[in-house]
Amino acid sequence: MLSTAEARLPKRPQFIGKILLQVFLIIMAIVQIYPLIWLAFFSLKDNSEIFSGDVASFPKKLLWSNYAKALSDGNVMNYFNNSVLVTVASILLVLILSSMTAYAITRMNWKLSNTTMTLILLGMMVPIHAALLPLFMVLKNLHLLNTYWSLIIPYVAFGIPMAVFILGSFFKGVPREMEESAVMDGCGVYRTFFSIILPLIRPAIATVAIFTFLSCWNELMFAVTFINDTHFQTLTVGMMSMVGTYITQWGIIGAGLMITTVPTVLIYLLLNKQVQKSMIAGAVKG
Amino acid sequence: MNSVFSNKTAIAIFVLPTLLIFCGIVLVPIFVSSYYSVLDWNGVGKGAFIGLDNYVEMFKDPRALHSIRNSFLFAAASIFIQLPLSLLLALILASSVKGEGFYRTVYFIPVLISTVVIAQLWSKIYNADYGLLNTLLENIGLSELAQDWLGQKKTALAASFIPTLWQYVGYHMLLMYAGAKSISQDIFEAAKIDGASRIRTAFAITIPLMKPILKVCLVFSVIGAFKVFDLVYVLTGGGPLFATEVPSTLMYTTIFNTYRYGYGSAISVFIILECLVFTVIINKFFKTE
Numbered sequence: 001m002l003s004t005a006e007a008r009l010p011k012r013p014q015f016i017g018k019i020l021l022q023v024f025l026i027i028m029a030i031v032q033i034y035p036l037i038w039l040a041f042f043s044l045k046d047n048s049e050i051f052s053g054d055v056a057s058f059p060k061k062l063l064w065s066n067y068a069k070a071l072s073d074g075n076v077m078n079y080f081n082n083s084v085l086v087t088v089a090s091i092l093l094v095l096i097l098s099s100m101t102a103y104a105i106t107r108m109n110w111k112l113s114n115t116t117m118t119l120i121l122l123g124m125m126v127p128i129h130a131a132l133l134p135l136f137m138v139l140k141n142l143h144l145l146n147t148y149w150s151l152i153i154p155y156v157a158f159g160i161p162m163a164v165f166i167l168g169s170f171f172k173g174v175p176r177e178m179e180e181s182a183v184m185d186g187c188g189v190y191r192t193f194f195s196i197i198l199p200l201i202r203p204a205i206a207t208v209a210i211f212t213f214l215s216c217w218n219e220l221m222f223a224v225t226f227i228n229d230t231h232f233q234t235l236t237v238g239m240m241s242m243v244g245t246y247i248t249q250w251g252i253i254g255a256g257l258m259i260t261t262v263p264t265v266l267i268y269l270l271l272n273k274q275v276q277k278s279m280i281a282g283a284v285k286g
Numbered sequence: 287m288n289s290v291f292s293n294k295t296a297i298a299i300f301v302l303p304t305l306l307i308f309c310g311i312v313l314v315p316i317f318v319s320s321y322y323s324v325l326d327w328n329g330v331g332k333g334a335f336i337g338l339d340n341y342v343e344m345f346k347d348p349r350a351l352h353s354i355r356n357s358f359l360f361a362a363a364s365i366f367i368q369l370p371l372s373l374l375l376a377l378i379l380a381s382s383v384k385g386e387g388f389y390r391t392v393y394f395i396p397v398l399i400s401t402v403v404i405a406q407l408w409s410k411i412y413n414a415d416y417g418l419l420n421t422l423l424e425n426i427g428l429s430e431l432a433q434d435w436l437g438q439k440k441t442a443l444a445a446s447f448i449p450t451l452w453q454y455v456g457y458h459m460l461l462m463y464a465g466a467k468s469i470s471q472d473i474f475e476a477a478k479i480d481g482a483s484r485i486r487t488a489f490a491i492t493i494p495l496m497k498p499i500l501k502v503c504l505v506f507s508v509i510g511a512f513k514v515f516d517l518v519y520v521l522t523g524g525g526p527l528f529a530t531e532v533p534s535t536l537m538y539t540t541i542f543n544t545y546r547y548g549y550g551s552a553i554s555v556f557i558i559l560e561c562l563v564f565t566v567i568i569n570k571f572f573k574t575e
Binding site: 164221 | 296329397399402455460
């Protein structure tokens with residue numbers, strides 16, 4: 001059967017088909033990646049080269065001073081540090097809070113555990129638009145606008161539902177015997193959780209960390225609303241003010257955009273299997 | 287054993303802080319927004335209760351209706367251009383072509399990059415004088431097509447769709463690829479033995495079996511279109527002359543530029559309801575199919 005089916009397909013068209021397929025895939029790859037390469041190129045050029053109509057080619061002379069200027073004069077160093085601080089704090093808090101809660105919901109015995117899970121998962125449906133103005137008013141009344149907390153608290157709150165969902169589904173897969181033997185050995189619930197169970201779900205922790213990193217690092221709406229003091233601005237907002245300041249100096253703007261992008265792309269290239277898995281896990285939420 | 291895992295204090299310590307933050311920041315604000323939306327209020331002092339007037343005004347305001355129309359066009363562009371392309375790429379990559387892993391990695395890169403960066407990058411691509419697009423058109427002898435893509439009403443809307451479609455093609459591709467890969471290989475073997483061509487196999491077997499993930503992608507692209515903010519805010523700010531305005535940018539300017547807190551909240555409640563209703567509709571549609 002198999003041989004007759006294969007014999008019916010002539011070899012040559014199949015070969016041509018494969019080449020056409022590869023050509024299509026390569027064209028798509030160029031479409032997806034070339035704008036970013038173009039950005040990398042013009043971040044290393046000066047205005048005379050960019051505006052001479054030769055905007056697309058490799059830079060004649062690599063102008064790293066654009067990066068130095070963006071970091072110092074453009075304030076990008078400050079934005080970068082703020083982004084790192086807010087993102088790292090949010091990731092840690094999301095991990096601590098969500099892992100404890102997911103554990104209590106999936107592995108401990110109490111009446112309202114299912115209700116609590118449903119309530120938290122509902123949060124995945126809520127667009128941040130809904131919270132923008134009420135949060136702005138609360139933060140204003142608490143005098144928290146223009147502080148790191150005004151970003152960290154909302155980022156953590158909106159990161160919790162997805163994190164509880166992902167961590168919870170991993171906790172469910174841990175065999176009961178692990179806990180039983182820990183308790184036999186005299187561990188209390190805290191020790192069982194922190195030193196026995198938590199280390200078992202490292203992949204889920206990585207998934208949540210990556211997910212939270214991406215959403216905090218790239219977030220704009222809260223960042224632009226809750227902070228207008230340059231001192232506390234994160235990269236996304238900082239980029240907008242930088243573009244305003246350096247309107248015609250594409251090289252420096254390009255350098256700023258590159259500095260915003262490189263950490264994400266680096267993490268991706270190092271962990272690309274894990275990142276792809278995280279994004280799939282985040283989407284397929286039951 | 288049981289007593290250890292029914293420890294009420296431990297449960298409280300594990301759950302209460304999370305629940306407090308979550309309810310305070312995510313759930314309660316929805317109700318607060320709904321309350322604001324029935325007020326005529328500029329943020330100072332007490333607002334006056336005006337019932338559903340803000341909603342009535344929204345459905346009469348040509349600017350608001352236009353922004354809603356734009357978000358629907360956005361959704362349509364995503365459904366009819368982006369998703370088919372993602373599906374095509376996913377099916378090709380899932381059929382074990384050479385370089386599968388490489389292409390998947392490359393197509394996915396734009397997904398990870400901040401929308402602010404994407405928008406700035408595309409505003410340079412579209413730049414009328416020195417942009418990549420016009421330079422490209424001039425180089426291939428189509429200089430009469432070169433124009434100020436974001437600066438004129440007739441091209442601005444389409445030009446602001448393209449970066450989003452471009453950015454998230456790889457995302458939907460990845461989800462669909464995972465869906466296609468999770469189908470048992472036996473089925474494909476059987477199809478091959480029966481002599482089904484690749485294209486027939488795709489339409490008769492792969493795509494129908496990918497329904498659950500296609501539903502997820504459809505929900506994401508529709509909801510994503512209704513919520514779109516970053517890209518439009520940075521790329522055009524809703525201009526020129528409101529041509530590219532979407533509900534969330536209108537909400538933003540209504541609240542923070544014209545201080546109409548009540549009206550802006552009505553728009554935000556509308557966005558939530560819109561997302562909810564369409565999620566339900568899409569789920570129903572896939573169930574009856």
